[in-house]
Amino acid sequence: MTMTDSEFLQAIGLSHSYVVDRAARPVLHGVDLQVRAGEAVCVVGHSGTGKSTLLRCLAGLLRPTGGEVRLDGRRVMEPPPDLAVVFQDYSRSLMPWMSILDNVMLPLRRGLGSQERRSRAQQALADVGLDGTGSLYPWQVSGGMQQRVAIARALAYRPGVLLMDEPFASVDAQTRADLEDMVLTIRRDTGITLVVVTHDIDEAVYLADRVVVLAGTPASITADLRVDLPPERDQLTTKADPRFLAVRAEVFNMIRTELARAGRAT
């Protein structure tokens, strides 16, 4: 590799406008984001700022109207192999005509034998605490369980880059903590590169090496905060660590300032 490490996944001058009633409606403007290989970045911002739009652009699912996305030096025009996405609208992202196990195995059909597919899928389901539900259909389980199926599908794919859009929004607090720790474990074991959109500031700081704040209309990155915590994290001790609390307060303030500014603007 010729480029430096910091340029693994990058958005460069990224802008996006949706066309609404024949008029361009700018959502993102001049977003610059650099993610190092193996880094975990959390994106926070208000509802409707464009977090999902940014994630879709990073995934190659949406062609930005300006700027570009690069992965490992190559311009992203289509979803790259080795990248997985957990969608915000998880229940609509599962196929209702397939069992949970088949849903998780579906993306593995390119290049894996059926034995390998099955064992990987079962492993991933066990990892998210859904042992033994493989034969059910997605609509037979709760919303929180559906969300975990969507996560299992991404994990079984064993991507190098994992993009998650509010992946733990519908699960209970205990499961959420377990899933956060599971993501950290996977990171430590595989060196996966993570971009996670979340509303929860505690979660963002707990998971991330960096927290970026997306704000404004159109939105850009208004803050990029390094989380100065050791990689080994623990739900109790880390969340009581002064460094954790400092970053948490900083992010909290950024967002509140943004809210106030938005309030004045309208």
Next chain:
Amino acid sequence: MSARLLRLGRHLLVEAWLPVLAVTVWWVGSASSTSLYFPPLSQIAERFRELWLFDQVPVHLVPSLQNLGWGLLCGVAAAVATGIVIGRMPRLHSALLPLMEFMRATPILALLPLVFGLLGLGVTSKVALIALGAFWPTFLNTVDGVRSVDPQIREVARAYRLTRTDIAFRVVLPSAMPQVVVGFRTSVSVAVVVVVGSEMFGAGNGIGYFVLQAQRTYAIADMWAGIVLLGLLGYLLNLLSAGFERWVLSWHRGQRAAAAVLGEGAR
């Protein structure tokens, strides 16, 4: 087990009382009929037994069923295949739409003389006509089904780089299946009409031919026996396709029931 039998029995009673009543009224009312076109039902039943249990079955019923089977198979297979392709090409679809609407609106039996002229009076013409009649309902519904695949599901297919075959057979087709099946059931009833119609026009066998021939030779009880057979056939085919629907769409019913319980589905 016995509870299930009981339920089945009650179900049959609920379903059957009206037909039983209708047949009884017909039987009693027509018992002393001397009208040429409405012979006593007892006479019709007698002829039905003599003709269709099972003397004339190989002569007239089997050829009709064969044509029906082949026509449906070809028409529906072609409809699903082209429906998937055209449903995924919005430009081509809007270009073809007026033409397709025109073709669908043309009564298929109006093409009968043309097709018989082109392909002769044999089995080929009949199967071709049946296939053409069966094609449109399934095709148009398949196109609609394919076009209405949830965009979120399409995104999943793209993000995880599913192969073309997997997208066609594991994503698009199952998602469109509820509409495909609606189309298929219409295709079955259209196909039955075309089977009978084509046999009335140019044929030496088949139930349609038999009914027309019976009328022409004033064998009115025979004619009625043929009509009753067609009615029974239609009823049976409908039962079969309803069973087929239940079988392939069990996930769909389950999902809708679950969504109804949860209100708006899991959000």
